[in-house]
Amino acid sequence: MQSAAYGPLMIRTAILGASGYVGGELLRLLAAHPALVPAKLFGESKAGQPVSSAHPHLAAAFADRSFEKFGDRALDDVDLVFAALPHGHSQRLAATILDRQIPFVDLGADFRLNDSATYERWYGDAHEAPELLDRFVYGIPELHRDAIRSAKAVAAAGCYATAAILALKPLVDAGMIDPASMIVDAASGVSGAGREAKEATGFSNVDGSFAAYGLVSHRHTAEMEMATGGTVLFTPHLVPMTRGILATCYATTTGEGDPLDFLRVAYADEPFVHVTDQPPATKWVAGSNGVQVTARRDDRTGRILALSAIDNLGKGAAGQMIQCANLMLGLDEGAGLSPIGVFP
Ligand SMILES: NC(=O)C1=CN([C@@H]2O[C@H](COP(=O)(O)OP(=O)(O)OC[C@H]3O[C@@H](n4cnc5c(N)ncnc54)[C@H](OP(=O)(O)O)[C@@H]3O)[C@@H](O)[C@H]2O)C=CC1
Ligand SMILES: CC(=O)N[C@@H](CCC(=O)OP(=O)(O)O)C(=O)O
Numbered sequence: 001m002q003s004a005a006y007g008p009l010m011i012r013t014a015i016l017g018a019s020g021y022v023g024g025e026l027l028r029l030l031a032a033h034p035a036l037v038p039a040k041l042f043g044e045s046k047a048g049q050p051v052s053s054a055h056p057h058l059a060a061a062f063a064d065r066s067f068e069k070f071g072d073r074a075l076d077d078v079d080l081v082f083a084a085l086p087h088g089h090s091q092r093l094a095a096t097i098l099d100r101q102i103p104f105v106d107l108g109a110d111f112r113l114n115d116s117a118t119y120e121r122w123y124g125d126a127h128e129a130p131e132l133l134d135r136f137v138y139g140i141p142e143l144h145r146d147a148i149r150s151a152k153a154v155a156a157a158g159c160y161a162t163a164a165i166l167a168l169k170p171l172v173d174a175g176m177i178d179p180a181s182m183i184v185d186a187a188s189g190v191s192g193a194g195r196e197a198k199e200a201t202g203f204s205n206v207d208g209s210f211a212a213y214g215l216v217s218h219r220h221t222a223e224m225e226m227a228t229g230g231t232v233l234f235t236p237h238l239v240p241m242t243r244g245i246l247a248t249c250y251a252t253t254t255g256e257g258d259p260l261d262f263l264r265v266a267y268a269d270e271p272f273v274h275v276t277d278q279p280p281a282t283k284w285v286a287g288s289n290g291v292q293v294t295a296r297r298d299d300r301t302g303r304i305l306a307l308s309a310i311d312n313l314g315k316g317a318a319g320q321m322i323q324c325a326n327l328m329l330g331l332d333e334g335a336g337l338s339p340i341g342v343f344p
Contacts, residue, residue: 011329012039012077016093017084019043019067021195022107024055025318026082031061033336036325040078043067054195078102080329082321086194091128094153098135103328104153105321111136111155113222122222139324140165141333142270143227154324159316160186160236161223163247166273167293167308170266172228176259177251177304179230186247187237189282192312206240213238243313244282249306259295259304267293272315272323272339280309283343287311289319290339311341 013030017023018041030038041062046054047069051062068074075081081097083090083106090110097104113119116130127133137147139156143165148154157165164184171177187210190201199205200213214236224232260277267273273291280292288311295306310316319337326333 009035010037011035011079012037013080013082013325014040014042014075014078015082015084016042016070016089018051019046019049019054020084021191021313022084022317024058025313026084026321027051027055027058027062029318029322029336031058033322035329035331035335036080036322040074041065041067042070042074044069075100075102080105080325082325083108084317084321087123088125088128094129094132098132098153101152103325105139105156105325105328106136106154107156107317107321109155109158109219111153112138112157113226114138118222118226122219138223138227139320140227141320141323141327142166142267142273143169145327145333148324148327149330151328154328156317156321156324157227158220158223159192159245159310159312160184160188160218160220160234160247161227162316162320163245163291163308163310164220164224164232164234164249165227166291166310167247167249167295167306168224168228168230168251170262171251171259171295171304171306172230173266174255174257174262176253176255176257176262178254179228179251181252182224182228182230182232183250184224184232184234184247185237185249186234186245187239188312189239189241189244191242192245192316193238201238206238209240211238212236241282243286243311245310245312245316246280246282247308249308250303251306253297253299253302253304257297259297259306263293263295263306271334272337274339280307282309282311283341285309285311285314285341287314287342288340289315289323289337290341291315
């Protein structure tokens, strides 16, 4: 890389998992980024195929480009690595990337949790690179901006976790809610499960239906607990839409005041978080890096209710990865990103 002060600067990025849903969203956003250039696009089964075969909507921007297989020279002339791979893969690649001092933004869950025992408990396998866990900063810029700025490696947060944490964390910090009492019911569009056709997310299972899954066992529970310092009962749901997550969160009230005021103060200077007094909708943030949050105090039940809406592929994935990369590289944090959704 030539300089952190960009303009005509080209920061060459490698994208691992470029042929997946998150990879496609990264490419869409990077096509309009002022400094980050999608230089190397890696796929697995789609290696050798044109980008348009996986991402027809990107045909004009990536007309002459194909996916490559990750190999020995894959990281030559690369200034930053984005990885959007199935869980488990980054554990095997991280040492190579870090040894070469290449800034690394990983979206898999491999390095999000800060200890290997917690990882093993929630993911079921022993961690293959526990010695690298403390080299990664958990990637939610609104919570860890300074640490991300000075990090060489960031583990971008999970999509459900991002939505829930941004709704709950300011209320925990304000002493407004009991951290031991948090309940998160969140619903996701099917793109959250990735592009591979699966029975559970196939059209005939999802269309006209609304279902919970992962009861008392979803892995993002661990991230929510790590980031909030509390205990969370989390129930994810699948809804018949393509993009979006709506997290509806409840906790026992412990403090005085209006939770909406605490959210407004916490996010007053955040370009991507909008505090609304209306119940937010996933459609308000579709295609964006935006988050819309609200909260209510219900003295009748002694509970606080907090809601947030994000695009799982935007702030829940590719957008957040780019926001983290911008910080790591000393760029404008919002470069290439927008809080404005596509509506209707
Ligand atoms: N979808 C979402 O909203 C979110 C996803 N995530 C996480 O991001 C990661 C990517 O998700 P998503 O894009 O949805 O997944 P997809 O299934 O859509 O894409 C997976 C990508 O990984 C590649 N891949 C698969 N197996 C291998 C392998 N053995 N070696 C190298 N590359 C491989 C695929 O390549 P090919 O197709 O060429 O075989 C593809 O590019 C996952 O860890 C997911 O949990 C996190 C937050 C939100
Ligand atoms: C709808 C759907 O299936 N969503 C996925 C979201 C999690 C995900 O993508 O995993 P990470 O964010 O941890 O990488 C799931 O529940 O497993």
